[in-house]
Amino acid sequence: MTNKTFVTHEALLALIEEGLNAAVPEAAAPYAHGHPPALLAEAMRYSLLAGGKRLRPALLLRTVEMLGGDLQEALAMACALEMIHTYSLIHDDLPAMDNDDFRRGRPTNHKVYGEGIAILAGDGLLNSAFEGMLCNALRYPERLQRHVAAIEAIARRAGVTGMIGGQCLDLSSEGMGGDESLLSYIHLHKTARLFIAPVVAGGLLCGAESKQLSALEVYGRNVGLAFQIVDDLLDLEGDALAMGKATGADAKLGKLTWPALLGVETARQKVADLRREAFGALECFGDAAKELLGIGDRLTSRKA
Amino acid sequence: MTNKTFVTHEALLALIEEGLNAAVPEAAAPYAHGHPPALLAEAMRYSLLAGGKRLRPALLLRTVEMLGGDLQEALAMACALEMIHTYSLIHDDLPAMDNDDFRRGRPTNHKVYGEGIAILAGDGLLNSAFEGMLCNALRYPERLQRHVAAIEAIARRAGVTGMIGGQCLDLSSEGMGGDESLLSYIHLHKTARLFIAPVVAGGLLCGAESKQLSALEVYGRNVGLAFQIVDDLLDLEGDALAMGKATGADAKLGKLTWPALLGVETARQKVADLRREAFGALECFGDAAKELLGIGDRLTSRKA
Numbered sequence: 001m002t003n004k005t006f007v008t009h010e011a012l013l014a015l016i017e018e019g020l021n022a023a024v025p026e027a028a029a030p031y032a033h034g035h036p037p038a039l040l041a042e043a044m045r046y047s048l049l050a051g052g053k054r055l056r057p058a059l060l061l062r063t064v065e066m067l068g069g070d071l072q073e074a075l076a077m078a079c080a081l082e083m084i085h086t087y088s089l090i091h092d093d094l095p096a097m098d099n100d101d102f103r104r105g106r107p108t109n110h111k112v113y114g115e116g117i118a119i120l121a122g123d124g125l126l127n128s129a130f131e132g133m134l135c136n137a138l139r140y141p142e143r144l145q146r147h148v149a150a151i152e153a154i155a156r157r158a159g160v161t162g163m164i165g166g167q168c169l170d171l172s173s174e175g176m177g178g179d180e181s182l183l184s185y186i187h188l189h190k191t192a193r194l195f196i197a198p199v200v201a202g203g204l205l206c207g208a209e210s211k212q213l214s215a216l217e218v219y220g221r222n223v224g225l226a227f228q229i230v231d232d233l234l235d236l237e238g239d240a241l242a243m244g245k246a247t248g249a250d251a252k253l254g255k256l257t258w259p260a261l262l263g264v265e266t267a268r269q270k271v272a273d274l275r276r277e278a279f280g281a282l283e284c285f286g287d288a289a290k291e292l293l294g295i296g297d298r299l300t301s302r303k304a
Numbered sequence: 305m306t307n308k309t310f311v312t313h314e315a316l317l318a319l320i321e322e323g324l325n326a327a328v329p330e331a332a333a334p335y336a337h338g339h340p341p342a343l344l345a346e347a348m349r350y351s352l353l354a355g356g357k358r359l360r361p362a363l364l365l366r367t368v369e370m371l372g373g374d375l376q377e378a379l380a381m382a383c384a385l386e387m388i389h390t391y392s393l394i395h396d397d398l399p400a401m402d403n404d405d406f407r408r409g410r411p412t413n414h415k416v417y418g419e420g421i422a423i424l425a426g427d428g429l430l431n432s433a434f435e436g437m438l439c440n441a442l443r444y445p446e447r448l449q450r451h452v453a454a455i456e457a458i459a460r461r462a463g464v465t466g467m468i469g470g471q472c473l474d475l476s477s478e479g480m481g482g483d484e485s486l487l488s489y490i491h492l493h494k495t496a497r498l499f500i501a502p503v504v505a506g507g508l509l510c511g512a513e514s515k516q517l518s519a520l521e522v523y524g525r526n527v528g529l530a531f532q533i534v535d536d537l538l539d540l541e542g543d544a545l546a547m548g549k550a551t552g553a554d555a556k557l558g559k560l561t562w563p564a565l566l567g568v569e570t571a572r573q574k575v576a577d578l579r580r581e582a583f584g585a586l587e588c589f590g591d592a593a594k595e596l597l598g599i600g601d602r603l604t605s606r607k608a
Contacts, residue, residue, distance in 0.1 A: 024464075031473075031489040036464035040472040044464070091427060096419030115400030116475050119423065120468055123395060123430065127463040130434050134456040144448055152438040159431040160328075160340035160348070164424055168344040169335075171420050185335040 006065060006291050015071065016057045019079040020048055023132055024125075036124070043113040043121035044128075048086050050104055055299065056081040056198045062291040063202030063216065073143075074205055076136035077150060080129035081198050084158050087125035088167065090118055097171060130155070143205075150201040157197040166190025178256045186256070192224030199292070215281040219296065222278035226271045226300040232257035233267060234302065275300050310369060310595050319375065320361045323383040324352055327436055328429075340428070347417040347425035348432075352390050354408055359603065360385040360502045366595040367506030367520065377447075378509055380440035381454060384433035385502050388462050391429035392471065394422055401475060434459070447509075454505040461501040470494025482560045490560070496528030503596070519585040523600065526582035530575045530604040536561035537571060538606065579604050 007015075024045050027038035036044075057078035064074040093100040093108040094115060100108050110118035130151070137147035156162060166189030173182060199216040208216070236259050259267040278296055282289040311319075328349050331342035340348075361382035368378040397404040397412040398419060404412050414422035434455070441451035460466060470493030477486055503520040512520070540563050563571040582600050586593040 031485045034465050036469045037472045039476050040464055040469060091423055096423060119395055119400060120472050124464040124468045126430055127468060131459045131463050134452060134459055137452055141449060145445060148438060148441055148452060152442060155435045155438055159435050160344055160428040161338050164428045164431060165340045165344060168341045168424050172343050181335045
């Protein structure tokens with residue numbers, strides 16, 4: 001394990017971008033049966049290929065690499081995670097949800113294509129995520145059970161007991177305040193579940209033992225929760241800079257966050273605790289966990 | 305085959321309703337981790353358990369019955385088809401799409417729960433459809449390949465090269481007129497693909513031969529297209545009654561339909577041709593096709 005070689009960050013990103021580009025092909029001739037309409041393919045590609053850090057695909061592929069699996073075999077699953085993440089952003093940006101006009105410096109999907117097409121583009125990305133994983137799984141009959149277990153693990157964490165459930169409570173509790181148990185549900189489900197999904201799915205695909213799967217779940221959950229708190233801390237610092245005040249801006253806006261609920265210092269301590277627990281969980285993988293540790297470190301030590 | 309016994313229509317419907325009721329459980333305690341929020345479960349159940357003819361689940365289960373498969377093993381897949389159909393109706397009813405206030409005599413999902421929750425309820429039903437099928441598939445390791453092939457067949461026909469693609473062209477061509485090639489794409493993808501999905505998936509689950517799968521696809525496609533034309537003819541008769549005119553009302557509203565494009569008589573002839581071809585395709589199954597023939601007959605001979 002000590003002499004294990006890793007794919008470079010650039011090579012990994014190139015692999016992911018190639019996979020995403022192929023996952024939603026550009027349109028064929030108009031009204032060609034069995035092809036997506038040109039407008040739909042364009043709207044899906046607009047959001048899917050808009051850059052982004054590709055964190056969730058990278059987490060899955062680094063887990064597979066760590067466990068000695070085949071990156072090409074896992075690529076459809078890595079891309080599916082990004083498609084699920086992207087569809088959730090498109091729907092989340094809609095006027096009936098967060099009503100955002102810009103994302104990553106570009107107009108949001110519905111500002112370009114209209115709300116109706118944005119809803120369908122989101123639906124299309126979610127459905128295509130499953131199509132891609134299922135079609136890929138059928139290419140590996142000797143490991144079909146592992147593929148299905150991994151796809152099921154992703155589906156569950158993206159669904160109503162996972163990400164969609166978190167989105168719902170986030171939306172329905174907006175501006176209403178809340179307590180630790182509500183905030184904990186929202187962050188665990190809306191954010192952390194989609195960090196757990198890639199590492200657990202990667203583990204299942206490679207036939208990891210249950211002790212390893214538990215370790216991966218602890219890593220994913222803690223990195224996800226820490227990532228969310230860092231995000232909220234950065235928001236708060238941005239607001240404070242803008243308003244010339246030290247803290248409390250976010251809380252006044254009615255947004256339920258750990259810094260607003262517990263104060264900035266306690267929130268920072270929580271990040272440190274979550275990081276320590278996440279990295280500790282990876283010890284059982286030894287030096288092979290180097291790249292996963294690196295991603296976890298970058299995700300939870302971001303500065304504004 | 306001649307003495308084959310069939311489940312009664314009432315027993316089949318009861319089985320489907322039971323499956324749907326279990327597919328989206330009512331909420332547990334507030335903020336219980338790993339459970340859907342109460343509001344989300346309620347919104348999903350509001351639309352999923354609102355009655356309806358359960359055509360797509362019935363088509364799948366009757367196909368499985370015809371081929372000697374196990375109805376209990378197929379139930380999750382049957383329910384998934386209804387969940388996919390229901391999510392498409394919830395999203396289709398939204399103001400940005402068809403903007404409908406009522407469906408089946410009740411307020412549409414977004415009129416009761418708001419647009420944001422309606423979008424999430426639709427997303428949740430689509431995701432839960434896959435969760436249910438995948439989880440069920442893992443219970444049958446000896447027939448896993450058949451399950452995955454069937455789930456993939458459903459996913460493809462529900463996706464951007466299927467139903468979602470048809471929805472997109474239906475939406476983007478609204479009020480713009482159109483020709484036969486556009487109308488043919490919309491009906492084949494938006495409507496017929498979700499009639500093909502249950503019978504082909506049922507066939508794949510039971511290990512049907514490729515000749516049988518082709519016959520099932522012909523049946524599903526033709527019944528689906530005929531169902532759509534009958535629907536348009538009934539709409540036209542309703543409009544004509546309301547306006548005291550014989551024909552042409554729909555065409556004036558800019559809605560692209562076969563009766564509007566080809567005239568009522570030609571459209572009726574098309575229904576008769578599609579029915580004949582659909583029923584002819586089932587001849588290879590002999591008497592065992594009795595129930596599928598019955599569903600096809602009811603679907604394509606509806607009166608207002």
